Amino acid sequence: MKEKHRIKDKPSRAFIWIRRGIFLLLVLTVFIVAGFVYEGIASWTNKKNYPMPGELVDAGGYRLHIQTVGNQPVTIVLEAGSGETSLSWGDIPKELSEDFTVVSYDRGGYGWSEKANSERSGENIVKELHNALQEAGLPGPYVLVGHSLGGMYTRLFANTYSDEVIGLVLVDARPEDDEKRTASIYAKEKFQSKPSADVLALLKSSGVLRLFQDVLLEGMIEKEERGRFINVTASPDYFHAVEEEGKYSTALEDILRGQDLGDLPVRVIARGLAPDYAAAGITDKAAAQIEQIWREGQEAMLLLSSNSKLVIAEQSGHMVMKDQPELVKEVIRELIDDIKSK
Numbered sequence: 001m002k003e004k005h006r007i008k009d010k011p012s013r014a015f016i017w018i019r020r021g022i023f024l025l026l027v028l029t030v031f032i033v034a035g036f037v038y039e040g041i042a043s044w045t046n047k048k049n050y051p052m053p054g055e056l057v058d059a060g061g062y063r064l065h066i067q068t069v070g071n072q073p074v075t076i077v078l079e080a081g082s083g084e085t086s087l088s089w090g091d092i093p094k095e096l097s098e099d100f101t102v103v104s105y106d107r108g109g110y111g112w113s114e115k116a117n118s119e120r121s122g123e124n125i126v127k128e129l130h131n132a133l134q135e136a137g138l139p140g141p142y143v144l145v146g147h148s149l150g151g152m153y154t155r156l157f158a159n160t161y162s163d164e165v166i167g168l169v170l171v172d173a174r175p176e177d178d179e180k181r182t183a184s185i186y187a188k189e190k191f192q193s194k195p196s197a198d199v200l201a202l203l204k205s206s207g208v209l210r211l212f213q214d215v216l217l218e219g220m221i222e223k224e225e226r227g228r229f230i231n232v233t234a235s236p237d238y239f240h241a242v243e244e245e246g247k248y249s250t251a252l253e254d255i256l257r258g259q260d261l262g263d264l265p266v267r268v269i270a271r272g273l274a275p276d277y278a279a280a281g282i283t284d285k286a287a288a289q290i291e292q293i294w295r296e297g298q299e300a301m302l303l304l305s306s307n308s309k310l311v312i313a314e315q316s317g318h319m320v321m322k323d324q325p326e327l328v329k330e331v332i333r334e335l336i337d338d339i340k341s342k
Contacts, residue, residue, distance in 0.1 A: 107125060145171065277290065
């Protein structure tokens with residue numbers, strides 16, 4: 001009899017693809033885990049290169065990073081814009097410290113501050129700043145200087161603690177009607193909004209943001225500042241804090257609409273140069289409309305007080321304190337001189 005040979009069944013095509021899929025999934029998992037491990041080690045290693053310049057002060061259940069320079073009767077409090085830390089003021093605090101006490105700080109979740117234990121509403125942000133100032137032994141009187149969204153927080157602070165505020169400087173601050181007036185224009189444009197906080201937090205935690213920072217941060221963060229941004233600023237808490245502040249900004253606008261600060265000295269510094277709207281995919285026509293609305297908003301803030309003045313930073317974009325720091329210092333000094341002369 002002829003010997004019978006056993007023939008092995010060949011694996012099906014579906015089984016082969018399943019096996020390949022499992023293998024690729026395992027490889028991808030290894031890369032993802034490696035990315036998280038890499039980021040954790042890199043963050044821990046590099047953070048020591050960026051020591052906290054100030055101190056942590058209790059704000060009411062969590063601690064804010066506050067840096068104080070100078071020791072003079074008048075206290076200047078600097079409030080940074082959305083996504084900006086205390087470092088956005090550059091050398092301005094140091095150069096004003098000979099004549100004034102100057103305070104710069106990081107809002108909850110920003111920079112060296114701890115994650116806030118409250119919603120990022122304007123009321124909570126202002127209350128927590130006031131708590132921290134009292135805890136740090138800085139009772140005022142205060143001259144408040146606010147940039148962009150920070151200008152709205154300083155205005156609310158001036159309302160809430162009016163007896164402690166003697167002057168206000170708004171540095172290309174966000175007007176309360178800007179979002180309402182520009183919403184329809186942005187809706188018609190191919191405007192690319194930034195990714196959600198969850199996506200940005202994942203990019204940071206997985207090491208992707210660190211590995212591809214020159215691509216992902218191009219046009220957003222200056223090259224020389226990216227190390228500090230990656231190792232200090234860009235934490236998951238930071239991205240979520242920025243996003244949550246944005247969600248509460250409309251409610252803050254509603255609170256501030258129609259604000260009357262009496263004869264409180266107010267100085268409005270407005271940018272002279274428009275942003276690069278084209279880089280965000282906005283047409284020239286829409287850009288002109290958006291910029292005109294912003295400029296009208298700057299002029300409208302003169303109505304906040306009977307003692308107000310508009311200064312145009314002719315050589316500056318939105319980041320006036322970086323483009324023309326001398327002008328910012330000059331306006332602050334002029335405001336305080338006017339206060340002292342009365």
